[in-house]
Amino acid sequence: GQQLNQSPQSMFIQEGEDVSMNCTSSSIFNTWLWYKQEPGEGPVLLIALYKAGELTSNGRLTAQFGITRKDSFLNISASIPSDVGIYFCAGQITNAGKSTFGDGTTLTVKP
Amino acid sequence: DTEVTQTPKHLVMGMTNKKSLKCEQHMGHRAMYWYKQKAKKPPELMFVYSYEKLSINESVPSRFSPECPNSSLLNLHLHALQPEDSALYLCASSQGTGTGSQPQHFGDGTRLSIL
Numbered sequence: 001g002q003q004l005n006q007s008p009q010s011m012f013i014q015e016g017e018d019v020s021m022n023c024t025s026s027s028i029f030n031t032w033l034w035y036k037q038e039p040g041e042g043p044v045l046l047i048a049l050y051k052a053g054e055l056t057s058n059g060r061l062t063a064q065f066g067i068t069r070k071d072s073f074l075n076i077s078a079s080i081p082s083d084v085g086i087y088f089c090a091g092q093i094t095n096a097g098k099s100t101f102g103d104g105t106t107l108t109v110k111p
Numbered sequence: 112d113t114e115v116t117q118t119p120k121h122l123v124m125g126m127t128n129k130k131s132l133k134c135e136q137h138m139g140h141r142a143m144y145w146y147k148q149k150a151k152k153p154p155e156l157m158f159v160y161s162y163e164k165l166s167i168n169e170s171v172p173s174r175f176s177p178e179c180p181n182s183s184l185l186n187l188h189l190h191a192l193q194p195e196d197s198a199l200y201l202c203a204s205s206q207g208t209g210t211g212s213q214p215q216h217f218g219d220g221t222r223l224s225i226l
Contacts, residue, residue: 031213031214033214033215035217040219041219041220042115042201042203042217042218042219042220043154043201043217044217045214045215045216048214086151088153088154092213095208096208097142097159097161097166097167097208097213098144098156098159098167098208099156099213099215101153101154102153103152103153104151104152104153106151
């Protein structure tokens with residue numbers, strides 16, 4: 001089955017710094033999703049991408065759907081302590097009915 | 112607050128017990144999902160219901176039995192679980208399973224511990 005390689009596995013950054021993480025796959029996806037999960041909660045959808053090359057922002061978050069449809073990245077600008085959590089990418093194929101998740105990037109922000 | 116509600120939040124059960132996890136959404140979504148998540152790992156898909164019919168079973172052991180009584184409710188019946196089944200069980204819903212309708216909204220999960 002499809003696999004997603006998400007990197008980095010973890011990041012320790014200072015408040016105010018920018019963050020970049022990405023997901024790559026050997027397979028093509030039609031939709032890319034980015035989720036954030038905090039302790040004791042379920043994943044929360046941050047950004048959904050539906051078209052190759054699409055660049056979408058949500059506040060300080062920006063994500064892009066790679067031109068090859070095999071990758072996506074998420075940037076967080078000017079990080080703050082509440083950005084702490086695990087960020088998951090997920091890819092979907094049309095009508096497959098399910099998502100393939102990356103292994104997550106754990107973000108720690110030091111004040 | 113999440114729009115997908117799961118109960119109970121925590122459950123401790125013995126290996127011979129029978130219990131059920133419940134999930135409810137009122138967003139009019141027609142697809143509902145069960146996931147299992149171990150600590151620091153991504154969610155693993157277990158079951159997908161589309162329009163109240165089971166559409167995907169990811170080779171889940173029969174000690175897990177899903178049920179979708181109506182489009183708003185999803186249950187997961189548990190029987191004779193093993194200690195390795197201890198995990199966070201997440202429910203999710205989406206408008207459908209076609210392109211553009213697939214982003215899933217997750218509940219906060221049920222933390223299950225098997226003694």
